[in-house]
Amino acid sequence: MNYQEAVRQIRSGRVLPVYLLHGEEVYLAREFEAAIINAVLSPEERDTNLIIFDGDPAPAELTSVVETAPFLGDKNVVVVRETALFRASRKNTDESDAGDRDAERILKLVRNLPEYTLLIFQTAEAADKRRKLFKTVEERGAAVELAPLKIKELRGWVVDKLAAAGKKIAPDALEHLLAVVSMMPQVSLGFLAGELAKLALYTENRAIITRRDLAEVLSAVPEVSVFALVDAITQKQVGKALSLLSDQLAIGEHPVRLVALLARQVRMLWQAKELAEKGLGAREIAEKLGVHPFVGEKLARQCLQFTAGRLKEAVLALAAADRDFKSGRAGAFSLDKIIIDLCR
Known part of the structure; x- marks a missing residue:
């Protein structure tokens, strides 16, 4: 059962x-x-x-x-x-x-x-x-x-958890939250319950939790920050992208973890670009990559802002940065340079 x-x-x-x-x-x-x-x-x-x-x-x-x-x-x-x-x-x-x-x-x-x-x-x-x-x-x-919940099961769990606190979540905010959670290697329900409790407190007397609330309350969560970071890169907002990176480093997030999260996102953008060039739509891209439909739609839009060659270069650069960070040969500037190159 x-x-x-x-x-x-x-x-x-x-x-x-x-x-x-x-x-x-x-x-x-x-x-x-x-x-x-x-x-x-x-x-x-x-x-x-x-x-x-x-x-x-x-x-x-x-x-x-x-x-x-x-x-x-x-x-x-x-x-x-x-x-x-x-x-x-x-x-x-x-x-x-x-x-x-x-x-x-x-x-x-x-x-x-x-x-x-x-x-x-x-x-x-x-x-x-x-x-x-x-x-x-x-x-x-x-x-x-008691297996970890899948994303489709998590939707009902989040809604029920917030309802118990007298809250509802806007549809676009829920999709964004599930997309962010889908980036996590494993979902800790204890951690997620704590973040939902913060959202309930932050919104105080308001009944509806919005996507802006998510951005304010969950900004310190690496997956949320990297999601926003890729948005900024896609829009060529180099200053905002570097600021988001700096914020994560300032709160003590290890560069290796940030490299891994960013590499995963850039790799999916590269895969989405190749699939889009073959004529696949957002829903098909989501199915091929095994991601939430919201993520598939986002990747389909974002990949249009890059050439396949630029994304391939970024993936290789992130792999090299990962090796250098682990061996102690790299500093934070290695990530800055990759982000600046992607924003060009």
Whole structure:
């Protein structure tokens, strides 16, 4: 079961007796825990009826907690974070033998959960789906995979997150945000949630978040700055482009990271230029490059401002700058020169 489906079930009032939350997106695990707690326990019950373990307790201790009737209300919620019970077992070791014995004890506990206890296991590691315990959790409840959200899934997540703060986001601002996020090697939902919280605070009594708000609040985020930097380069605004670069260096962003982000954008411009010269439109370019449609449209427009030769030269120059920065032979002027050449 995926995260979205599991959350929809909870919101509809269907809460299962046991869950395994497995996958690297720990932020989603905490959100899921909160959704369960809000659905099952009143604020007054949480001091006595919510028990959280960081790591696996001894089987006897977990059994005791699970089988203890709630002091108030109808339910206990027991959370075991960073469990090791669902790892692939290592054969013929004392550690694996002990782990298997613990898993067998927990297996019996899960099969005989009292009606008044809801049990949640969480691990950031890959769960071994062959284990009896994994299959039993699936039979009695649900194993929820917490994979990083894809861009199309992120759209709804952003809208819901802002709605919870009493905010909406303008369509062009949402497309711009998703385009920027699509540049990130991996989306950290914890980081993104923090940036959305900043936007909600920045806009204060205004209900709609605009693209200008994004530019003001997220200007320190390297991907946002590089996105704006390429805009300035495309418009031949050399002063603005160099100022954006200087701002990133001033706040401590490492030149190697900026080179990598800029190289990725220039490489996509070069690819878009070649595809456009073959007669492909913006939507087809986006599909070929595997980018958000908004990014595809932007690349299709921007690549018209350059020759394929100029973009190829910039890609090669950025590759050389990357080597020089990593070997300590380059200074910030190397990037300045590449940007100035692109603005000509």
